[in-house]
């Protein structure tokens with residue numbers, strides 16, 4: 310069989326002539342034979358020539374999704390993963406195209422002048438693109454298009470420091486991240502398109518290891534044709550601060566003159582943030598017992614809190630639910646809930662394409678849903694401002710799920726500024 | 728740079744193996760691996776051992792794919808990428824390395840900040856190259872033993888750089904030395920090159936090893952050699968200044 314189970318392949322071709330530009334994959338996959346790539350593209354092209362837009366298909370071994378961007382670039386996702394959702398693949402393709410714009414700019418992608426050159430230039434996107442294909446996914450932002458956040462113990466002093474630092478670096482756009490999750494960001498940073506915020510968080514994390522960076526970026530929505538400079542500094546292992554700048558100041562200047570001056574006094578505060586990794590909110594906020602993980606989304610400002618660690622729980626449940634598994638279960642439940650029940654995007658238009666037919670039959674909008682499996686349970690609540698998804702052990706009685714989820718939502722939203 | 732340095736004449740090249748150096752090196756290790764420091768951090772030594780830290784900016788350059796990023800990762804004890812991912816923009820990495828001077832037995836902590844910039848990014852964005860060169864203390868010119876054209880390119884690079892104002896320390900590093908069997912560059916050519924340009928040449932391999940051991944012996948010759956040349960350059964600058972002062 311050509312497609313092994315549990316693999317995702319990503320193909321990129323020129324839309325006009327079907328020349329393959331690159332191919333990335335995850336899982337046990339070999340590069341697809343040229344003839345298969347040709348057929349996958351051919352069937353889509355045939356559709357277009359008949360005025361029919363082929364956007365996805367499901368077969369017995371998996372799912373295929375096609376998207377064309379700016380009539381210039383075709384992206385095809387082929388997944389043979391069990392339970393691969395259309396939502397996930399759709400977001401994956403959007404993210405991948407945004408990665409390409411972020412690094413190369415829209416001009417070069419929308420008006421291809423030299424295919425060989427583009428092919429070469431695209432290689433510089435692989436690292437970022439691969440970070441979206443990585444398993445396990447460290448975050449959920451790729452799926453929710455809401456920025457993954459970490460709520461610090463002392464947000465105010467961190468915020469003040471970041472604002473001062475950004476200003477001194479001649480930038481209105483600044484962001485402090487722990488492990489790729491936003492701790493604080495300047496007001497302007499939050500005004501970037503949610504997907505851009507997610508993309509920049511992924512970018513900073515994919516940069517790993519290095520001490521500082523001067524990284525040219527095009528903002529897919531805000532500035533697709535004029536590059537900015539993303540200056541990024543690793544303060545402690547896993548703690549990065551970054552600013553978006555114009556031509557000045559230089560990396561060296563900011564690093565030598567500003568980094569230590571602003572951040573050294575807060576080193577202990579930053580260390581405390583690092584310890585919240587995995588839990589993502591302060592220990593002072595207490596959460597009902599029985600919870601294994603939670604995903605809280607603020608729909609107003611497109612921020613997400615995904616917590617999979619640091620709960621009071623039995624030795625048995627900590628052993629049988631690894632962090633990866635918790636995150637994966639929350640991702641799957643989120644997908645189920647938002648594609649079947651909750652309207653993820655109030656404007657609806659885009660959502661409609663992703664939803665399956667049957668729930669258009671609903672005359673009401675569900676605000677709660679739950680799921681019971683062999684060894685765990687999930688409960689989701691939607692309010693005008695929030696979506697809250699909790700994962701619990703199967704020992705929690707089903708009738709208690711609602712109150713558990715409600716209390717969790719209340720605790721987090723009243724005791725923090727999320 | 729007319730004075731030719733014999734390796735080991737200024738710093739003790741085998742010092743990292745000695746018992747005496749253990750405490751110093753343990754400050755750059757963590758659980759038997761290389762420790763990584765954020766910009767706000769540095770190695771912590773017991774008070775009685777405290778030493779001066781000397782900082783340098785080192786620009787690493789060479790054709791795309793010669794192994795600049797792998798080289799820096801290897802020196803820092805980071806995971807060496809097995810795939811070639813083009814570096815987009817500038818990426819700096821700080822490496823701490825303790826060194827003992829031969830002359831007076833003084834120990835110094837070298838803080839070496841390597842500036843690595845993807846060659847294709849340099850071509851796409853004008854501001855990157857000047858940023859890397861600005862106030863750099865040394866320049867490492869990398870070529871790959873498996874890529875003849877990267878070696879030929881050295882001549883152009885050196886010729887371009889030899890403006891009178893550019894007295895910056897230059898060292899050449901041949902990468903992928905583990906692929907010596909398939910080399911495109913002979914020892915003879917290398918010797919001739921070294922003589923013609925009077926630049927030190929190092930041979931290096933960033934072979935993809937685990938990060939499980941600190942493997943100091945893999946990086947010590949290069950880091951000691953680099954430290955030695957940097958220190959020598961500083962000493963020359965100082966003596967030049969005092970001479971000028973006397974006149």
Ligand SMILES: Nc1nc2c(ncn2[C@@H]2O[C@H](COP(=O)(O)OP(=O)(O)OP(=O)(O)O)[C@@H](O)[C@H]2O)c(=O)[nH]1
Nearest residue numbers: 791792793794795796797810811814846903932933
């Ligand atoms: N065998 C072997 N392979 C190496 C060595 N150094 C680098 N490589 C490989 O060479 C390829 C390119 O290395 P990089 O370090 O990414 O190249 P680069 O010079 O940074 O390239 P740009 O960022 O595009 O300018 C990678 O696949 C490395 O694994 C080495 O010493 N030995």
Ligand SMILES: [Mg+2]
Nearest residue numbers: 796813814845
């Ligand atoms: Mg590189």
